[in-house]
Amino acid sequence: MPENDPIPTTDPCAIFDDWFATAKESEPNDANAMALATATPDGAPSARMVLLKGHGPDGFVFYTNVHSRKGREIRANMQVALLFHWKSLRRQIRIEGPLTEVTSAEADAYFQSRPFVSQVGSAASDQSRPLDARETYLERVAQIEAQYAEAGEVPRPPHWTGFRCTPTAIEFWSDRPNRLHERRRFVPDGDGWTSTLLYP
Ligand SMILES: Cc1cc2nc3c(=O)[nH]c(=O)nc-3n(C[C@H](O)[C@H](O)[C@H](O)COP(=O)(O)O)c2cc1C
Structure with a gap:
């Protein structure tokens, strides 16, 4: 693996884009x-792990079931942290900030873009609640599959939605030679960002 370059001092969103694009090429699966x-x-x-399904200057988006454990915790406390670790690149990104729920239109558009089987799986799951037997889940899957087979798509369940984390801090960690690693933390500053190097 080539040695990591110094972390730029510029826009953290651009650094994220650059590292994420590289991770998509080098990670065996699920770089997101x-x-x-x-x-x-x-x-x-x-x-717990979730998949990043959108990102930009306004934040980092994931989707889930709001009746899940995380959903209940989020409803009571919108402050979260996100963490990427790309082993193939020896890089880490930490993001902290409050969540806002995406609009229904955004959640609908993303749900409908998912493969039919993924829509069925989500609609059939009482995420985080006890399941008496795996067969119960498979029966619900079969029932929802049959119900919507003709339509070819499942309506988005009202309890399935997305959240956007608007960063109040983004921190990059990069492996450097001799374990003298590099950390740079960005915080919003007016219309831009200011950054500080931290001891690794
Ligand atoms: C690689 C990976 C990606 C995952 N992506 C999601 C996701 O995008 N949304 C989600 O709700 N759960 C996702 N899960 C499942 C969660 O890790 C977790 O098991 C589930 O959301 C229930 O968590 P909770 O009980 O803390 O709410 C993913 C798991 C893995 C391992």
């Missing part, structure tokens, strides 16, 4: 997978 950390209002944390 990121850990999502949530916390209850009294500060008990939990983390």
Whole structure:
């Protein structure tokens, strides 16, 4: 693997785009997978992987079931952290900030863009709730599949939506020779960003 370059001091969104594009080429799968950390209002944390489904200067978007554990935690406390670690690149990106729910139009458009089988799987899942047997889930899948086979698409369940994290900090970590790694943390500053190097 070539040695990582110094982290630029420019726009963190452009650095994200650059690193993400490189990760898509080098990661064996799911370069868009990121850990999502949530916390209850009294500060008990939990983390799980989700897929990044949109990003830009206005934030980082993922989709989920709002009745899930994360959904319940998000409803009570919109502050989250996102974490990418691309092992193939030896790079990490940490993002922190509050969430806002995407519009129904945005959630509908994304849900309808998913393959039919993914729509069925999401509609059939009571995410995070106990399941008596896997067959129960498979039966629900078969029932929803049959119900919408002719239409060829499943309506978006009202409890399935997306959230956008608007960063209040973006931090880049890059492996450098002799374990003298590099960290740079960006925070919003007026219309732009200001950055600080941190000891790794
Ligand atoms: C690589 C990967 C990607 C995942 N992507 C999502 C996702 O985009 N949305 C989602 O709700 N769950 C996703 N999951 C499942 C979650 O990690 C988790 O099991 C599920 O959302 C329930 O989490 P919760 O009980 O904390 O709410 C993904 C899991 C993995 C391993």
